[in-house]
Amino acid sequence: MDATVQTKPRMRVRVPSSKQSKGQLRRKRMLEFGIFALPWMIGFLVFQLYPLLQSLEISMSNVQFSRAAGLQFSFVGVQNFRDAITVDAHFTSVLMQTVVLTLFQMPLIMAFSLTAAVLMKQGLWGTTFFRALFFLPVVIGSSSVMNQLTVHGGVPIVVMPRFMSAVYSSVGPTLAKYVSAIYQALALMLWRSGVQTLLFLAGLYGVSPTYYEVARIDGASAWQTFLKVTLPVLSPMILLVAIYTLVDSFTDPLLNPVLNYVLGIQTTGGALEYGKASAMEWIYFVVVFVILLLIFRYAREHVYYAGER
Amino acid sequence: MQRELAEVEFVANPIQRLIDRIRISGSRLLLRLVLYGLLIDLGFVYFLPMAFMALTSLKSPLDLVNPTVHWLPTHLFWANYTFAWAELDYGPALLRTLLFVVVAVAGQVASTALAGYGFARYSRIRGVEFLFLLAVFTFLVPPQTIIVSLLLNFKLLDWMNTYLPLTVPEFFAQGLRGAFFIFIFRQAFRALPWELEEAARVDGASAMQLFWRVMAPLVQPSVAVALVFSVVWHWNDTFGPQNFIPANPEMWPLSLELQNFQSQALSQNNSLAANQAFLQHTMLSVNEAGTIMAGAMLVILPPVAFYILIQRTFVQGVERAGLIE
Numbered sequence: 074m075d076a077t078v079q080t081k082p083r084m085r086v087r088v089p090s091s092k093q094s095k096g097q098l099r100r101k102r103m104l105e106f107g108i109f110a111l112p113w114m115i116g117f118l119v120f121q122l123y124p125l126l127q128s129l130e131i132s133m134s135n136v137q138f139s140r141a142a143g144l145q146f147s148f149v150g151v152q153n154f155r156d157a158i159t160v161d162a163h164f165t166s167v168l169m170q171t172v173v174l175t176l177f178q179m180p181l182i183m184a185f186s187l188t189a190a191v192l193m194k195q196g197l198w199g200t201t202f203f204r205a206l207f208f209l210p211v212v213i214g215s216s217s218v219m220n221q222l223t224v225h226g227g228v229p230i231v232v233m234p235r236f237m238s239a240v241y242s243s244v245g246p247t248l249a250k251y252v253s254a255i256y257q258a259l260a261l262m263l264w265r266s267g268v269q270t271l272l273f274l275a276g277l278y279g280v281s282p283t284y285y286e287v288a289r290i291d292g293a294s295a296w297q298t299f300l301k302v303t304l305p306v307l308s309p310m311i312l313l314v315a316i317y318t319l320v321d322s323f324t325d326p327l328l329n330p331v332l333n334y335v336l337g338i339q340t341t342g343g344a345l346e347y348g349k350a351s352a353m354e355w356i357y358f359v360v361v362f363v364i365l366l367l368i369f370r371y372a373r374e375h376v377y378y379a380g381e382r
Numbered sequence: 383m384q385r386e387l388a389e390v391e392f393v394a395n396p397i398q399r400l401i402d403r404i405r406i407s408g409s410r411l412l413l414r415l416v417l418y419g420l421l422i423d424l425g426f427v428y429f430l431p432m433a434f435m436a437l438t439s440l441k442s443p444l445d446l447v448n449p450t451v452h453w454l455p456t457h458l459f460w461a462n463y464t465f466a467w468a469e470l471d472y473g474p475a476l477l478r479t480l481l482f483v484v485v486a487v488a489g490q491v492a493s494t495a496l497a498g499y500g501f502a503r504y505s506r507i508r509g510v511e512f513l514f515l516l517a518v519f520t521f522l523v524p525p526q527t528i529i530v531s532l533l534l535n536f537k538l539l540d541w542m543n544t545y546l547p548l549t550v551p552e553f554f555a556q557g558l559r560g561a562f563f564i565f566i567f568r569q570a571f572r573a574l575p576w577e578l579e580e581a582a583r584v585d586g587a588s589a590m591q592l593f594w595r596v597m598a599p600l601v602q603p604s605v606a607v608a609l610v611f612s613v614v615w616h617w618n619d620t621f622g623p624q625n626f627i628p629a630n631p632e633m634w635p636l637s638l639e640l641q642n643f644q645s646q647a648l649s650q651n652n653s654l655a656a657n658q659a660f661l662q663h664t665m666l667s668v669n670e671a672g673t674i675m676a677g678a679m680l681v682i683l684p685p686v687a688f689y690i691l692i693q694r695t696f697v698q699g700v701e702r703a704g705l706i707e
Contacts, residue, residue: 115554197414
């Protein structure tokens with residue numbers, strides 16, 4: 074509605090005897106959107122929707138393999154879904170664990186990456202070096218080989234700090250084990266926040282210096298400026314980072330127990346278990362998508378876009 | 383009024399001013415030290431494995447079995463690099479990887495920027511938000527889920543063992559995490575003030591001119607970020623090449639060459655009695671650890687160099703953003 078209000082003066086200027094109605098303008102806007110989104114639409118239909126529907130079909134089929142006929146699908150409806158939830162002993166518990174763990178880690182990863190980005194924007198000497206350093210987890214984390222060599226292969230990713238031996242001697246081995254487990258979990262989490270840190274850094278550099286100037290003139294403290302200026306302007310980026318963190322932990326086959334489990338079933342069970350594995354994946358998507366929608370719902374009231382009226 | 387007078391007095395008193403300045407710079411210094419401490423502390427977690435890899439890549443087999451050598455090699459053993467260079471087919475592999483990554487990244491960033499702009503600036507049209515949620519849903523789908531179907535279809539198209547399956551989807555805003563890039567651009571474009579669009583439209587700019595001349599230059603930091611991620615993810619991707627160009631080693635990108643190099647070394651390793659002392663640190667044997675680390679260094683060097691070049695663009699964003707006001 075607002076759009077038409079804003080564009081009215083323009084139309085009066087450009088089209089003197091205006092016959093262009095609201096409907097025509099709306100059609101024009103839709104056409105413009107169509108042009109921008111056309112490549113995506115084609116790509117979505119061909120490279121995503123079609124394969125996804127095939128996967129959905131598999132999830133509702135009993136897959137059989139024979140030398141003569143190759144793969145054969147027979148429709149069984151929701152049976153695979155029912156099996157995944159009720160018959161399979163591990164699936165639901167692994168799923169629940171992953172969801173809880175991810176929801177627990179998400180705020181921590183986000184808080185850490187925001188802190189790191191803010192630190193890097195302070196204009197300290199050597200910022201370029203630190204920016205390069207914080208890029209390493211992005212490069213290494215996205216390479217399966219590098220992952221094997223570092224995170225999973227024993228390059229000492231977690232070197233126990235000196236204080237650990239002190240902890241060890243003072244509280245005894247049992248408690249020290251927990252402390253070191255927490256330390257390791259934290260270090261692994263740091264390794265998974267590289268992308269987020271870069272996103273926040275770009276977001277911070279996008280905040281107009283004018284805002285800070287105004288805040289300074291009005292006498293806001295650094296903390297107030299962060300809360301009232303930086304955070305709101307950064308909020309679209311915070312939503313992006315939240316979704317990325319959620320999806321990243323849910324789609325990483327190396328780190329995600331559910332996907333690991335499903336892929337394990339797929340490879341060990343062969344074609345016979347294919348239907349069941351697909352059904353599990355679909356249950357999984359739906360659960361994650363619901364979480365994602367909840368985040369979007371929350372964001373609708375709390376994210377500030379300068380382009381909105 | 384009184385307060386103003388007090389301030390004048392305060393500023394006029396030179397000794398007081400000096401003390402004040404010292405106090406401020408003192409607390410600044412302390413703050414800086416704390417910030418540095420934090421940065422170094424956090425950076426250490428990233429720095430150590432990298433340093434270990436770099437140092438191991440320069441260790442001779444003798445150093446690797448020597449229990450007194452943990453971090454620093456006794457001498458720099460560059461032969462690891464010559465061996466890894468040959469094993470990775472580095473020269474030609476680097477060229478074809480560059481070519482493939484440049485094409486794929488160009489297609490992906492351009493098409494996702496367009497789509498992101500559409501989702502951001504036309505969100506009031508009914509159904510656009512729904513389409514965006516569909517796009518986000520595809521972000522959830524790991525490539526493993528649809529790979530079987532993709533393989534079947536690419537086989538039908540006769541695209542197997544070419545670069546087409548790895549580049550064509552990119553031009554349609556799909557490919558490696560395409561939805562994520564759409565999301566990046568959608569957030570960036572949506573944050574640009576509405577007045578800007580209004581002004582450009584009053585001046586008679588078409589939708590494309592508005593996008594290209596007015597809006598796109600203002601989201602430069604996001605373009606830089608998208609470029610970096612797209613380059614790195616394409617550079618490191620093994621899943622795609624492994625599935626779509628399995629039968630043609632002359633076309634393998636560096637990531638796949640490295641994986642192949644590593645798995646060959648590991649399988650040889652199983653037949654050898656691996657050195658126990660070294661096994662505690664890596665799963666590789668003495669014979670391969672140095673060369674594989676050297677190979678890994680060679681493979682990640684180009685994306686790191688690219689990042690160091692482009693990261694200045696983040697900072698440029700500040701000056702650009704000033705134009706908005």
